[in-house]
Amino acid sequence: MIKIAILGFGTVGSGVYEVLRKNAASAAKRAGEPVQVKYILDIRDFSSHPDAALFVNSIDPILEDPEIDTVVETIGGTKPAYFYVKSALEAGKNVCTSNKELVATHGAELLAIAVQHRVCFLFEASVGGGTPVITPLHQCLAANVISEVCGIVNGTTNFMLTKMEQEGMSFDEALKEAQNLGYAETIDPSADVDGIDACRKIAILASLVFGSEVHPENIPTRGIREVTAEDVYFTQKMKLAVKLIAYARRNEKAGFACGVEPMVLPAQSMMAGVSDVYNAVLVRGDMLGDTLFYGKGAGKLATASAVVADVIDAAKFGPSVHDSLFWAPTAPQKGKITDEAEHTYYVRVNNLDAGTLKADLGGVVLTLQHHNQTAVLTTPMTAKELEKRKEKLERDGIHVAIALKMLEV
Amino acid sequence: MIKIAILGFGTVGSGVYEVLRKNAASAAKRAGEPVQVKYILDIRDFSSHPDAALFVNSIDPILEDPEIDTVVETIGGTKPAYFYVKSALEAGKNVCTSNKELVATHGAELLAIAVQHRVCFLFEASVGGGTPVITPLHQCLAANVISEVCGIVNGTTNFMLTKMEQEGMSFDEALKEAQNLGYAETIDPSADVDGIDACRKIAILASLVFGSEVHPENIPTRGIREVTAEDVYFTQKMKLAVKLIAYARRNEKAGFACGVEPMVLPAQSMMAGVSDVYNAVLVRGDMLGDTLFYGKGAGKLATASAVVADVIDAAKFGPSVHDSLFWAPTAPQKGKITDEAEHTYYVRVNNLDAGTLKADLGGVVLTLQHHNQTAVLTTPMTAKELEKRKEKLERDGIHVAIALKMLEV
Numbered sequence: 001m002i003k004i005a006i007l008g009f010g011t012v013g014s015g016v017y018e019v020l021r022k023n024a025a026s027a028a029k030r031a032g033e034p035v036q037v038k039y040i041l042d043i044r045d046f047s048s049h050p051d052a053a054l055f056v057n058s059i060d061p062i063l064e065d066p067e068i069d070t071v072v073e074t075i076g077g078t079k080p081a082y083f084y085v086k087s088a089l090e091a092g093k094n095v096c097t098s099n100k101e102l103v104a105t106h107g108a109e110l111l112a113i114a115v116q117h118r119v120c121f122l123f124e125a126s127v128g129g130g131t132p133v134i135t136p137l138h139q140c141l142a143a144n145v146i147s148e149v150c151g152i153v154n155g156t157t158n159f160m161l162t163k164m165e166q167e168g169m170s171f172d173e174a175l176k177e178a179q180n181l182g183y184a185e186t187i188d189p190s191a192d193v194d195g196i197d198a199c200r201k202i203a204i205l206a207s208l209v210f211g212s213e214v215h216p217e218n219i220p221t222r223g224i225r226e227v228t229a230e231d232v233y234f235t236q237k238m239k240l241a242v243k244l245i246a247y248a249r250r251n252e253k254a255g256f257a258c259g260v261e262p263m264v265l266p267a268q269s270m271m272a273g274v275s276d277v278y279n280a281v282l283v284r285g286d287m288l289g290d291t292l293f294y295g296k297g298a299g300k301l302a303t304a305s306a307v308v309a310d311v312i313d314a315a316k317f318g319p320s321v322h323d324s325l326f327w328a329p330t331a332p333q334k335g336k337i338t339d340e341a342e343h344t345y346y347v348r349v350n351n352l353d354a355g356t357l358k359a360d361l362g363g364v365v366l367t368l369q370h371h372n373q374t375a376v377l378t379t380p381m382t383a384k385e386l387e388k389r390k391e392k393l394e395r396d397g398i399h400v401a402i403a404l405k406m407l408e409v
Numbered sequence: 410m411i412k413i414a415i416l417g418f419g420t421v422g423s424g425v426y427e428v429l430r431k432n433a434a435s436a437a438k439r440a441g442e443p444v445q446v447k448y449i450l451d452i453r454d455f456s457s458h459p460d461a462a463l464f465v466n467s468i469d470p471i472l473e474d475p476e477i478d479t480v481v482e483t484i485g486g487t488k489p490a491y492f493y494v495k496s497a498l499e500a501g502k503n504v505c506t507s508n509k510e511l512v513a514t515h516g517a518e519l520l521a522i523a524v525q526h527r528v529c530f531l532f533e534a535s536v537g538g539g540t541p542v543i544t545p546l547h548q549c550l551a552a553n554v555i556s557e558v559c560g561i562v563n564g565t566t567n568f569m570l571t572k573m574e575q576e577g578m579s580f581d582e583a584l585k586e587a588q589n590l591g592y593a594e595t596i597d598p599s600a601d602v603d604g605i606d607a608c609r610k611i612a613i614l615a616s617l618v619f620g621s622e623v624h625p626e627n628i629p630t631r632g633i634r635e636v637t638a639e640d641v642y643f644t645q646k647m648k649l650a651v652k653l654i655a656y657a658r659r660n661e662k663a664g665f666a667c668g669v670e671p672m673v674l675p676a677q678s679m680m681a682g683v684s685d686v687y688n689a690v691l692v693r694g695d696m697l698g699d700t701l702f703y704g705k706g707a708g709k710l711a712t713a714s715a716v717v718a719d720v721i722d723a724a725k726f727g728p729s730v731h732d733s734l735f736w737a738p739t740a741p742q743k744g745k746i747t748d749e750a751e752h753t754y755y756v757r758v759n760n761l762d763a764g765t766l767k768a769d770l771g772g773v774v775l776t777l778q779h780h781n782q783t784a785v786l787t788t789p790m791t792a793k794e795l796e797k798r799k800e801k802l803e804r805d806g807i808h809v810a811i812a813l814k815m816l817e818v
Contacts, residue, residue, distance in 0.1 A: 019552050019696050020552075022695075022696075023552055023553065023554055023695070023696065026551075026552075026553075026554055027551065027552055029732065029733070030547070030551040030732055030733035031551070031732065032729060032732040124549065130694075130696065130697040130698070130700070131697070131700050132545040132549030132550070132700070135544075135545070135548065135549050136541040136544070136545055136549070136702075138439070139544065139718065139721075139722065140533065140541030140544050140545070140715070140718050141541070141714070141718065142435075142436065142439040142440070142717070142718045142721045142722075143428050143429075143432055143435075143436055143713075143714040143715075143717035143718050143721070144432065144435075144714055145432055145435055268682070269682075270679065270682050270683070270703060273677070273678075273679050273682045274679070285539075285714065286431075286432070287428050287431075287432065287539065287710040287711060287713065287714035288539040288540070288704065288705065288710075288711045288714050288715075289539070289704065289705045289708070289711055290704060290705070291539070291540050291541070291702070291703060291704030291705075292701075292702075292703040292704065293545075293700070293701075293702060293703075294679060294700065294701040294702075294703065295697065295698065295699060295700030295701065296697065296698045296699070296700075299698070301696040301697075302696060302697045302698055304552075304696065305550070305552040305553050305694065305696035305697050306549070306552075306697075308551070308552035309548065309549050309550065309551045309552050312548075312551045312552070312733075313548065313551075316726070316729045316730075316732065317725070317726045317729070320441060320725045320726070321725075323438065323439055323440065323441040323725065324438070324439035324721075
């Protein structure tokens with residue numbers, strides 16, 4: 001019998017309880033023995049819950065109970081989750097979490113503690129919700145050197161962009177719809193629309209792929225607030241789609257780059273076909289080439305099922321998992337990581353003077369005009385060069401409304 | 410040090426050797442110790458190979474060497490691979506194979522032998538080439554009850570259908586191109602174009618998902634020979650795509666179904682976006698919903714990298730993997746598995762008499778005519794009902810050239 005404690009009985013925590021109740025037989029078969037919830041830590045009142053006897057309001061009985069093999073952390077945020085998780089690992093218990101903020105912020109330290117105490121620290125559910133990404137990445141692609149990981153890791157903004165693209169909604173209308181459906185926070189939707197959530201997820205993937213800690217605060221992060229109906233119009237005409245892309249890339253010429261930003265990509269690509277709240281992560285391995293993992297990026301039971309898979313893995317496979325699931329701590333760098341590679345850019349300006357626009361931007365491969373707007377695709381250039389050219393445009397009286405990199409997939 | 414033997418130094422076997430040489434450091438890091446090739450079994454002459462000393466022409470020294478932990482089988486076919494693999498498992502060695510015919514034919518027996526001898530029998534590379542499918546399926550989706558697995562598992566036919574769709578090639582032209590590029594066998598391309606390869610792969614996935622052996626000979630299998638340029642024309646007009654789909658599905662109403670056949674699917678779906686030699690497998694879990702694994706379905710290094718990942722898993726995780734990676738033997742049933750579910754059908758006839766066509770087919774939701782052909786989409790009906798209606802059409806002098814199910818994804 002595998003005995004576990006659930007910390008935090010919110011959406012994901014109660015989902016874990018539900019998955020274990022509904023699929024007890026198949027989970028037991030796969031784990032080799034039944035999985036039983038012995039404690040649920042939540043300070044709220046659950047006295048009318050059918051399993052009210054399981055609820056505790058302190059971490060202590062859990063830490064002190066030698067029968068508890070694994071602690072599931074689904075509180076979210078870093079406080080008190082960080083303290084609880086650290087204490088559980090130090091008490092010799094495996095921890096499985098869906099908490100991306102915790103992993104992005106304290107992952108390196110918690111992994112080191114797990115290794116030191118010969119337990120597992122697993123977090124498949126922190127990226128892609130229920131869609132397997134982290135396990136395939138470090139386990140199935142173990143024979144590959146990975147040069148790039150990129151994708152759509154925030155379902156809310158992808159839903160909004162889909163609504164803008166397919167139903168002609170404005171950003172504000174799409175946001176309202178996302179809020180009505182519970183996809184975006186009503187009071188402050190910035191974690192989603194400003195890319196903060198995606199930033200945490202790519203920090204985790206980048207750290208894992210490159211083996212050393214990438215700090216969220218060093219990752220240049222732009223959300224989708226600046227994307228307008230005009231951009232949807234122009235990009236559709238150009239057979240492109242706009243997606244909020246999180247990426248981490250290493251190449252010989254242009255070093256390491258990592259970021260979150262809206263990008264344009266060919267409408268025919270698999271990544272452009274990812275709509276609504278779905279997520280997709282593309283991984284580029286030197287032996288395998290490109291592979292893509294696609295599925296629902298959120299949802300109570302989907303996310304919970306990934307946590308339960310981690311509980312089973314921890315029971316079956318033990319701490320040797322950290323031979324491949326590990327990254328070393330680093331100090332944060334000063335300022336943001338810069339992208340030195342050349343990209344084609346989609347640029348839209350509030351002006352119809354195509355001649356000056358072309359001259360100032362250098363090479364331009366495609367120009368479209370609509371109302372008082374012009375959109376172009378540039379020849380490849382670095383971000384630094386684009387900045388220079390934008391300054392030149394401003395001096396010539398042309399305002400750049402938006403510039404989006406082309407994702408090469 | 411993990412010491413292994415490679416059986417068969419063909420495309421995949423030499424790829425395994427190459428992957429281990431190129432990515433020795435990352436493989437060692439992930440495995441926790443270096444992986445060394447100690448023997449290569451091949452009866453051909455490799456005396457001028459830089460590692461000529463590794464080559465042997467008998468399985469005996471490998472079976473008798475207690476240092477060999479894991480045997481990699483990349484011979485293909487069932488003879489002598491079956492005997493070698495069985496002997497290796499019985500000698501207490503893990504076996505990792507890319508051989509789909511072996512796994513589809515003898516998987517249940519070999520899994521039982523592996524469990525009995527407390528070793529691993531792993532075969533990630535047998536489906537999807539290098540794309541992780543089997544490990545995510547049984548490990549990452551461990552908390553799900555899986556109701557369906559379906560997808561594009563043969564790269565050669567997908568390449569051909571892509572050429573027919575995008576470049577207007579005929580079946581024969583597309584086949585010639587696939588042969589020129591080495592994707593299809595020149596002498597007898599039937600393993601690909603008649604669906605035999607896809608049948609073996611879905612037999613493996615179906616057995617795994619449902620936990621009991623599904624025999625290839627019971628799986629109704631149709632290839633793509635009957636798909637013509639006319640079908641490409643009509644389906645494009647209907648915003649559909651034609652793909653060779655392998656599927657295994659269980660639902661309460663219509664029981665268990667499994668098959669390989671060309672199907673139509675919405676052009677906007679992720680599965681329709683899979684082009685060229687790529688593969689994609691969709692898995693439907695009760696907690697997770699739909700998830701999709703996409704990548705190159707073949708290729709020397711891609712496939713080899715999946716074999717090497719299995720070698721690492723075997724070393725790290727050991728035989729407990731078979732708590733979830735297992736299926737029970739069954740006797741083959743008489744005849745083919747039938748599909749009792751209702752489907753929308755795409756039907757093309759060599760006739761312009763739309764009135765009789767509609768009357769004979771019952772509900773028709775869309776009709777298109779071109780030259781002397783008519784294509785329709787029917788309302789949902791079972792395969793049995795379609796057969797009856799086809800007979801009625803034949804009696805009325807209308808010949809059904811092709812009928813393809815709609816894939817609901």
